[in-house]
Amino acid sequence: MNRSANAGGxxxxxxxxxxxxxxxxxxxxxxxxxxxxxxxxxxxLSFWGGYDSVQGTIVDKTHPCFGQRLGGTIMVMPRAKGSxxxxxxxxxxxxxGTGPLGIILRERDLIIATGVIVASxxxxxxxxxxxxxxxxxxxxxxxxxxxxxxxxxxxxVARVTLIAPSHALSExxxx
Numbered sequence: 001m002n003r004s005a006n007a008g009g010x011x012x013x014x015x016x017x018x019x020x021x022x023x024x025x026x027x028x029x030x031x032x033x034x035x036x037x038x039x040x041x042x043x044x045l046s047f048w049g050g051y052d053s054v055q056g057t058i059v060d061k062t063h064p065c066f067g068q069r070l071g072g073t074i075m076v077m078p079r080a081k082g083s084x085x086x087x088x089x090x091x092x093x094x095x096x097g098t099g100p101l102g103i104i105l106r107e108r109d110l111i112i113a114t115g116v117i118v119a120s121x122x123x124x125x126x127x128x129x130x131x132x133x134x135x136x137x138x139x140x141x142x143x144x145x146x147x148x149x150x151x152x153x154x155x156x157v158a159r160v161t162l163i164a165p166s167h168a169l170s171e172x173x174x175x
Contacts, residue, residue: 021161022143024136026104028151028158030116032126034102035148039073040141041065046082047089047115056098074147075100076140079107090115095123102128102149104160106137130158 043064045051050060056071070093080086090112093099099119103112108131116129128151132140140147143162151158 021163022139022145024132024140024160024162026130026132026136026158026160027108028154028156029108029113029129029131030120030127031151031154031156032102032120032128033148033150034074034128035146036072036074036101038140038143038145038147039065039068039070039075039100041068041075041077042141044079044081045077046080047086047093048083050082050086051089051093053089053093053096053098056093056096069098070100071098073100074102074104074149076104076137076147077106078137079105080109080112082111084111084114086111087115087118091118091122094119094125094127100127102147103130104137104140104147104149105129105131106134107131128158130160132160136160 045058045063050058050063052059056069058065058068060066090099113129116127119125119127128149130149130151140160140162145162145164148161148163149158
């Protein structure tokens, strides 16, 4: 099951509608499709002790995004930090629907990848996890666009599309 904040959206529907956008490519660590608003985390997050998988909230009081919800978003974060137990918290958040719809990282991260893979294997929920180059990460971080990730094959090429907010709203209204 792929998830999207745009009800009924999928890769083929999304490409059928013309809209101004920027497209980047990255390395797909897991496959899946997701579309949603960006949740920018400027600092790494440890899901173990830093994220409430039931409420879907960052609970680490020292994190700059304390109180932010990740459910229904595309999480953009340079890398993760912390315990290997973070993978189980992330998997549970994905199962609960309180985790991100998709994840974009600047650096590969085994703990995040493990959480996403476990959610896929145990719960049948595919969350695309993509690593992008430094320059692309900066461009993605600096925008307020809706993000679409199309990652058809793990360990293949993933497409990350930034959709201008005004076009994302008009497209959503059209569906």
